[in-house]
Amino acid sequence: xxxxxxxxxxxxxxxxxxxxxxxxxxxxxxxxxxxxxxxxxxxxxxxxxxxxxxxxxxxxxxxxxxxxxxxxxxxxxxxxxxxxxxxxxxxxxxxxxxxxxxxxxxxxxxxxxxxxxxxxxxxxxxxxxxxxxxxxxxxxxxxxxxxxxxxxxxxxxxxxxxxxxxxxxxxxxxxxxxxxxxxxxxxxxxxxxxxxxxxxxxxxxxxxxxxxxxxxxxxxxxxxxxxxxxxxxxxxxxxxxxxxxxxxxxxxxxxxxxxxxxxxxxxxxxxxxxxxxxxxxxxxxxx
Amino acid sequence: xxxxxxxxxxxxxxxxxxxxxxxxxxxxxxxxxxxxxxxxxxxxxxxxxxxxxxxxxxxxxxxxxxxxxxxxxxxxxxxxxxxxxxxxxxxxxxxxxxxxxxxxxxxxxxxxxxxxxxxxxxxxxxxxxxxxxxxxxxxxxxxxxxxx
Numbered sequence: 054x055x056x057x058x059x060x061x062x063x064x065x066x067x068x069x070x071x072x073x074x075x076x077x078x079x080x081x082x083x084x085x086x087x088x089x090x091x092x093x094x095x096x097x098x099x100x101x102x103x104x105x106x107x108x109x110x111x112x113x114x115x116x117x118x119x120x121x122x123x124x125x126x127x128x129x130x131x132x133x134x135x136x137x138x139x140x141x142x143x144x145x146x147x148x149x150x151x152x153x154x155x156x157x158x159x160x161x162x163x164x165x166x167x168x169x170x171x172x173x174x175x176x177x178x179x180x181x182x183x184x185x186x187x188x189x190x191x192x193x194x195x196x197x198x199x200x201x202x203x204x205x206x207x208x209x210x211x212x213x214x215x216x217x218x219x220x221x222x223x224x225x226x227x228x229x230x231x232x233x234x235x236x237x238x239x240x241x242x243x244x245x246x247x248x249x250x251x252x253x254x255x256x257x258x259x260x261x262x263x264x265x266x267x268x269x270x271x272x273x274x275x276x277x278x279x280x281x282x283x284x285x286x287x288x289x290x291x292x293x294x295x296x297x298x299x300x301x302x303x304x305x306x307x308x309x310x311x312x313x314x315x316x317x318x319x320x321x322x323x324x325x326x327x328x329x330x331x332x333x334x335x336x337x338x339x340x
Numbered sequence: 341x342x343x344x345x346x347x348x349x350x351x352x353x354x355x356x357x358x359x360x361x362x363x364x365x366x367x368x369x370x371x372x373x374x375x376x377x378x379x380x381x382x383x384x385x386x387x388x389x390x391x392x393x394x395x396x397x398x399x400x401x402x403x404x405x406x407x408x409x410x411x412x413x414x415x416x417x418x419x420x421x422x423x424x425x426x427x428x429x430x431x432x433x434x435x436x437x438x439x440x441x442x443x444x445x446x447x448x449x450x451x452x453x454x455x456x457x458x459x460x461x462x463x464x465x466x467x468x469x470x471x472x473x474x475x476x477x478x479x480x481x482x483x484x485x486x487x488x
Contacts, residue, residue, distance in 0.1 A: 093399075094452040094459035101397030102462065111400060112375065137398060144399035145374070147423055 081188065084173040086148040089139075092172075093148075096140040104133055104238070105340065106292040108141035113296045116146075119186045119229045120299075123220050125212045125323060126195035126202040127239025129270060130160070130281040134236040137292050138193065139172060151190035155182060157199055159262060163282075179219065186227040193234075196220045203248045203268035203281070209240035210331040212323045218312045221302060221319070225310070230299040233323045237294075237330040241337045242287030243272035249279070291340025293333075295326055341450075341460035345471040346443035351482040353434040356442055357413035359478060360430045363390040369481055371473035374400040386410045390418070396466050402426075425449045442478065444471050 100106040114120055127134055135154060142152055155177035160166055175181050177198070185192045195201065196214040204213055212235070224231040249267035258264040272278040272285035306315045334340055349356060359365045362384045366376040375393035382388040388407045393400035403423015410416055416430040426448035433441045446467060450456035 091452045091456075094450040095455040097397060097399055097401075097450075097459050098455065098462060100399070104398070106398040108398065108400075140399050144401050145393055147403065149422070 080170075081151075081153065081173075081175070081185065081190070083170040084151065084153065085171040088171040089143055089148045089173075093140060093143060096136060097144075100133075100137045100140050100292070103289050104137060104292045105289075106133075106137040106141075106294070108137065108294045108296070110296040111141060111145045113298055114142075114146075114191075114232055115230055115299060119189045119227065120191045121186060121220065121224050121227070121229050121231045122191065122193040122234055123231055123319070123323075124193060124195050124234040125214075125236060125327065126197050127204075127209070127236060128242045128287060129203055129245065129268060129272070129285065130163075131242065131284045131287045132202055132239055133242060133287060133290075133292050134239045134294065135193070138234065138236070138294055141294070142191075151188070152193070153185045153190055154193040155195070157263070159264070179223070182223050183227065186223070186229050194220055194223075199264060199266050200248065203245060203266050203270075204240065205247060206240055206243075206245045209245075210237070210327055212320050212327055214316075214320060216316070218316045221310075221312050221315050224300075224302045225308075228303065231302055231319070232299045233297040233319060233326070235295050235297065235323050235326040235330065236292060237327060237334065238290040238292040238340065241290035243270045243278070243285055245270045252279075288338050290338045291334075293330055293340070295330060297322060297326055341464050341467075342445065342447045343464055343467045343471060344443060344445040345468060345475055346441060347472075347475040347479055348435070348439065348441050349475075349479045349482055350439055352438055353413045353432045353440045355482060356432055356440055356478065357416075359481070360432070360442075360444075361385075361410065361412070361416055363388060366390070369474055369477040370394075371470050371477060372396070375402070379404065384410075389421070394467075394470060396463050396470070401463075425451075442475060444475065446471065 124134065126132060153173040153175055156174045158176050161169065161176055182192060182194065196217040200215040201213045245268065247269045249269045250265060253259055253264050253267040258267060267280050270278045270281065274286055278285055300319065302315060359369060363376065363378040364383045367373060370376055372395040374395050375391055377391045379389040379391050386407050390405050392402035392405055394402050401424055404421045405418040406421055407416065407418050414432050418428045420426045426446060429445045431443040435441055450459045
């Protein structure tokens with residue numbers, strides 16, 4: 054029995070090493086402004102016609118220099134928030150402004166999604182985040198990651214970073230303004246039933262692929278959708294994104310702050326903004 | 341894509357020119373302008389540069405434009421330097437003293453092949469509405485708000 058267990062563990066470690074080796078390194082030069090410019094009309098059609106998206110207060114983002122954008126994440130593996138925000142950011146500031154997004158390793162490995170690297174999507178890791186910000190670029194992170202993006206639909210109006218505070222340390226270390234962005238509507242693109250944490254643990258996916266969840270949802274065209282690995286056809290939910298005022302973490306909380314307090318206040322601000330967006334919403338999907 | 345709108349305004353041409361020739365005045369009347377900012381010292385005349393972002397659908401679209409023609413008080417044209425390829429023109433024609441026909445034209449072309457063409461088609465009516473509302477705002481500024 055213990056031999057079998059050991060065999061399973063070794064297989065798991067081997068799989069994890071193989072997967073890690075396949076994750077493309079963060080090459081910021083892969084971002085291609087001309088490619089992004091060519092894609093903007095398609096993104097505009099999708100965002101304007103399908104998602105009827107609206108992005109407010111982009112003028113709150115500092116016009117120059119490095120900025121850390123911190124967002125809540127919704128919509129499962131077919132997250133419309135990033136698409137809508139990338140369009141809005143690139144249109145407002147121009148494709149010339151260097152803008153990167155951190156994504157889960159599996160997103161970059163998914164078939165057909167390699168093109169995301171041309172948009173500036175790179176693998177989520179502390180070293181990549183530091184590299185982007187130290188090159189005076191703008192970085193978008195979703196601290197909640199896979200945990201938040203697969204939350205049940207009943208929690209769709211909840212900011213849930215699962216206690217992850219790395220973004221605050223990143224802003225402190227790099228001395229960059231932190232700008233929260235709050236979106237609503239993404240979690241109405243399917244009926245998300247459960248994160249399936251128990252299933253991920255049972256299948257050891259947390260060790261194999263850094264996956265702490267194995268979401269279960271009702272989504273088009275699959276019906277019951279376990280894992281969302283092949284994505285799904287998102288419902289045309291109205292997406293609204295609000296950019297909040299920049300926060301100077303060092304000025305606000307000191308050189309060596311208690312991250313717990315900063316985390317509570319920043320996520321609290323975001324939750325307030327999300328509550329306000331939810332109050333404006335009359336019906337799910339329709340908006 | 342070419343979009344044009346016109347409106348007759350009961351004001352002398354020179355008074356309207358004051359608004360359309362100066363980048364600082366646009367936030368007062370141009371509809372759905374997320375940004376209309378003068379770049380540099382010069383706010384009017386040939387060579388003046390304005391950073392423009394118009395809210396069209398889900399994006400703030402625009403770029404940096406430069407005034408290329410400034411024929412006071414009848415014609416003003418600008419063309420983009422960065423951002424979306426576009427050209428704009430104001431034509432002011434005084435039909436009788438104190439009564440001016442104002443026409444604004446915007447021509448633009450999105451990149452991206454077929455999707456760009458489709459985006460142009462879909463955005464045309466939205467841009468038309470922006471121009472129409474801007475003209476009405478201009479009229480209200482010059483004539484006073486319409487009686488209710």
